Amino acid sequence: MTPEDLRTGFGRFMTGVTVVTARDGSGAPVGFTANSFTSVSLDPPLLLVCPGRFLSSFAAFERCSHFAVNVLAEGQEDVSNTFAGYKGDRFARVPHGINADGVPVIDEAVAQFSCRTEQVIPAGDHIILVGHVMDIAQRDAPGLGYVGGRYFSLGLERDTGAAGFCGAIIERDGHVLMQTTAQGMQPVLVEDAAPGAQRARLADGLAALGITAEIDQVYSAFTQRGTGRRFTYYLARTAQQAVPEGMVWVPITALPTLAFASAPVGQMMARFALEARTGTFALYLGDAEAGDIHTLS
Ligand SMILES: Cc1cc2nc3c(=O)[nH]c(=O)nc-3n(C[C@H](O)[C@H](O)[C@H](O)COP(=O)(O)O)c2cc1C
Structure with missing residues (x-):
């Protein structure tokens, strides 16, 4: 042994x-x-x-x-x-x-x-x-x-078939890297099928998209009503100038003018634009319609 x-x-x-x-x-x-x-x-x-x-x-x-x-x-x-x-x-x-x-x-x-x-x-x-x-x-x-060295969650196990996603609000010099989709703009999103070790898998997913970023705190976590899909967004920073395919650097001040892929993402980015001004970020936990914002700093 x-x-x-x-x-x-x-x-x-x-x-x-x-x-x-x-x-x-x-x-x-x-x-x-x-x-x-x-x-x-x-x-x-x-x-x-x-x-x-x-x-x-x-x-x-x-x-x-x-x-x-x-x-x-x-x-x-x-x-x-x-x-x-x-x-x-x-x-x-x-x-x-x-x-x-x-x-x-x-x-x-x-x-x-x-x-x-x-x-x-x-x-x-x-x-x-x-x-x-x-x-x-x-x-x-x-x-x-x-x-086995990994987290699991009964809630997620019960949500069989309801895939999760994790995303990153990636900032560089007052800009945020946004993905353009048919539904509208969204922060960079990575499919997150298995629970646990989410931060590492987000880093891997970003790397696969050609993004190297330092991943900070969780910014928002919510479950979409109806589909049961879980979304977890992290704050992240990069020094990278390159723009991966299908993405664009948007000035934080321009965020309120964008059309977003979904209402919860729009609300989250509006809060981000507001909080970026003061540098005090909070954590949102809930579902897409209702939740709590927890001040982190
Ligand atoms: C899920 C999990 C369970 C752990 N359980 C224990 C434990 O029961 N006893 C323990 O001493 N360390 C345990 N650890 C490791 C400690 O949390 C870790 O070594 C510690 O926070 C390091 O603190 P330090 O940097 O102050 O030394 C566990 C870690 C994880 C991720």
């Missing part, structure tokens, strides 16, 4: 995805993505999660008096990726609140378990952090799934 066999074997177990949060000795918020979460006991109410010794925040989790486990919702892949890999201020990128213990809790999570540390058990290259659940906030929505 190689370490790789073990990793692959463990990865076959389907899990949800959580972000575990606490504060370090100086009071700074810390957090990491974890799928080692398990419910343990109802009476007393106990749960566990396994922080690895390799975590930069390991000492904080080993010593914390309180922590929280946030069970991520479908569509929160970006939150998971931020807390698994981003090296800057993770909390500046992710909308969150503060619980009664002063621990950050992630907005839109399907459950937030606020815990007092009950026990810390050394276990090889991880520890088992057992929490006594002091409080729960939860909402009725599908959670984000993870198996």
